[in-house]
Amino acid sequence: MSEGIKTEPPVEPADDAIWRPSGDRDHHRRPGELTAVELVRWAWRQLTSMRTALVLLLLLAIGAIPGSVIPQQGVDALKTSQWQTEHPHLTPIYNRLGLFGVYHSAWFAAIYLLLMVSLVGCIVPRLFVYWRGYRAPPPPAPRNLTRLPDHASYTTDEEPEVVLERAGRALTRRHRLAVGSSDEGGWVSAERGQLREAGNLLFHLSVLVVLVGFGIGSLFGYKGGVILVVGNGFTNTLSQYDDFDPGSLFDAGKMEPFSFKVHDFQVSWLDSGPRQGMANDFRAPLTYRTSPGGAVHEYDLRVNHPLTIGGTQVFLIGHGYAPVLTIRDGLGHKVYSGPTIFLPESSSFESFGVVKAPDAKPQGIGLEGLFYPTFALVGGNPINVMGQLKNPTLSMLAYAGDLGMDNGTPQSVYELDKANAKLLKKSDGSMFRVDLQEGQTVQLPDGMGSVTFDGVKQWTRLQISRTPDVWLTLVGVILALLGLLGSLFIRPRRVWVRARRVDGSTLVEVAALDRSGGGELTAVLSSVVDKLQPSTGQIEESRA
Template sequence: MSTRPPEDDRRPGELSVRELLRWTWRQVTSMRTALILLLLLALAAIPGSIIPQEGVDSLKTSNWQSDHPKLTPVYERLGLFSVYDSPWFSAIYILLMLSLVGCIVPRTFHYWRGLRAKPPAAPRNLTRLPEHATYATAEAPDVVLERARTALRKRRYRLTVDGDAVSAERGYLREAGNLVFHLSVLVVLVGFALGSMFGYKGGVILLVGDQYGFSNNLTQYDDFDPGSLFHASGMEPFSFTIDDFDVDWLTTGPRAGMARGFESHLSYQETPGSPEKKYDLKVNHPLSIGNTDVFLIGHGYAPVITVKDGNGDEVYSGPTVFLPVDQSFQSIGVVKAPDAEPTQIGLEGEFYPTVAFSKQTGSYYSLLGKPLDPMVSMLVYTGDLGMDTGAPQSVYALDKARTTMLTKKNGAPYRIDLRPGQTVSLPNGLGTVSFDGLQRWNKIQISQTPGKWIALAGVVLALLGLLGSLFIRPRRVWVRARREGGGTLVEVAALDRSGGGDMAAVVDEVVAAIQNRREDES
């Protein structure tokens, strides 16, 4: 009884599950897909550099969300406020790594076989190659071939002899350069992935000269962005204070009055009880403690403000951080006095390091960032500041939902303008507000990036691979010597596999090397 194979009932062009998986894998691991994914990754990173990110600056993000109430829900759904942690960015990242692995591994085996392979045999007609030369000699073919082999070996060619011809090839490392370059992209991606998973990044605003300083634990940070596999036990137990802060102001030119350089003078301890050390912290010159880096990323002013209520009791006193909004360090800030009697008091306004008045706009502005004539200008709000609800509040924003802004008799906002040393009495016996002095603050970023050296190694590998693929030229040279008539006919040909090389000079060099050796020996 004969058996026939089962009939295939699939329609033409229909793939089985196995064939579909194989086709999908080939598409994902093709070089074209890898390039597309690399481009998509670069495009996907653009929103992260344009839209404020919660893990980088939560205050700036919340301010942006307040200013764009219609776009905020859409951006939140798309994950645009945390681009690098979003599922779609991770999907591109993972697909790119898979594509690179699928590209590199097969090419590595292919290159390994090619690296061990012998140079190809000489073509039958060397004179048909674009660059060739022939000459006749009375020497025996074996002598000519031995001389050619010696000359090519000195020029670091890999050789093989096949009958009446010598085949030579060099430039094998060009393909290695390509592989190293592609491998380096994978190394960089792995380095960034390790940093994002096991590392952290946080920020804190510290007053200059604050005796309490900063200790590296979670409660001290203003904002903190940990990796998905981060553990607090891996944090370095250091502490530091900012003793002083120097600013180098430009005094001439169109940018006079702007800051040119900053320098924070730190006192730090690597571990509790260890000797205190000094460090001058500058922009792009971080302090490295163990695996943690401390960066100076911003600075500003903190006016010392005192508020007394209607009973004469001091309900608020101390330096208040104002956040700069432009290069002249015009800054915004708030003061909250929830314990004031008979009603809570909130102040919101601007700080001007060097105040000036514009007749066109009828408002104040900051002329320079250097504090030559500082002034605080604030509006006054009374009522419920919303601090008793238990909901978290930003110290840089005032909840005005249940407050009333003080106004003058003509309905205009009641604004208090204070210079250092001045005090103003609030209307209706609400109390007084004083501008007692001015302090500086620094914005410090603290980060731990475990994979940064791996990423750096990947960048170095990329440069080495790129140099190799650009400057190493794979070449093949053949020399054939055979008896013809009463002498020996010598044929020399060369081929540049990368294109664009001057192979005529290579042929002339090989011919001259063979003939010069003969002349030296004679």
């Protein structure tokens, strides 16, 4: 080393030096570290990718499964309450997860909104790309057409311009054309099947339309349920519903002012075969008015044939029996009379119900038990044979005391508060049951009164729903089918024809490419060659 030149060992920077501003606008950062803007861009690219959209769509489908399996509070509050009573350990967990109101839960809404954002971010850029590609001319012919898997060639004495003109006429009907020339000779490029990508985009766009349609219906619509004993009527006001589930932006002032009355309920029962005793057909003849004082119309309400009034639909979704009971108290006063709705507990319509007469003297009277449409004793045990009314029978326990109806706490009509009531027993201390068949009367112990089974009426459970702009969802479904058909059956293809002079004759080369893969192009090549070559041409075809 030359004298007078001194060197010093390099100084290692301190660990925190890489975090110290350098004086420029950008700070030093570790390799691979993203800035806030870069992180947002990366997250947006991930969210708007087709892979993410498919994952979110799958999550939405999986998230909808609990809404179909678990009773929903907004659809059937009574069934939900019964399920919660039967599953006391699962109920708190399901409540925390929002499984009794899946479609209104925060996690379902988050998946829904993320899917919509993902679809918008995925589809909109692809629309611009597709539009630019659609307007662009077909690509020029490759340098070596014979390297393509499907190609053919022949020689002719015709001039290249004549062959290319004939090629243009032959392909222009169903293809987009581009004509050009290069050092290898003149060429014609033809392309068809661009609507395949349009079908793919249409399908994804229609999914977005369907989601928007469902969203509008969920926000502005409503769904409610009511149980009507045959002979009773209904007016479309909030107070008439047994359960009601409105959308977040629901406006009660826009409820259509219709009313209807159910006059009968007809059930067809199978009398033979393996399904003997099962119900086969249901009809609920009713009359309705579209407005107060309006004309009366008739309609036979059936399953899957709802009554449509304006934008509201009335569905028949269930039925059952309402035994007609009369209760007299110890003073002989009639304290309860009328049909009581019993809820089916099995497919044979064995039903459970509660009767309350809190004003009876000297103590309130409550009944709780079962109704058998077709009662029978098998081995000394009571069973219900079928749902048809063949031998209607009541078997209930009787309670006397305070039924808890005056404490200000709302109480379900299908539950009996027995905390301050005693079970009535016979004089010998054995269990007392109110076992009645139609037309019979039984006296209650201790002079508490009597119960009479007067007859049986039927009830129908109706679902009333309004979904604004449901046509939008229908349009989305139709567009999805059209887009799916287009993406499945339209095959994008490109065909090239090149003609050039070689050794005093014209060499014509034809090649085809199926852009979707797997297409059989032999027939396409043969058709193009047949239209191009003269009858005396010598053909030499090859196929990889």
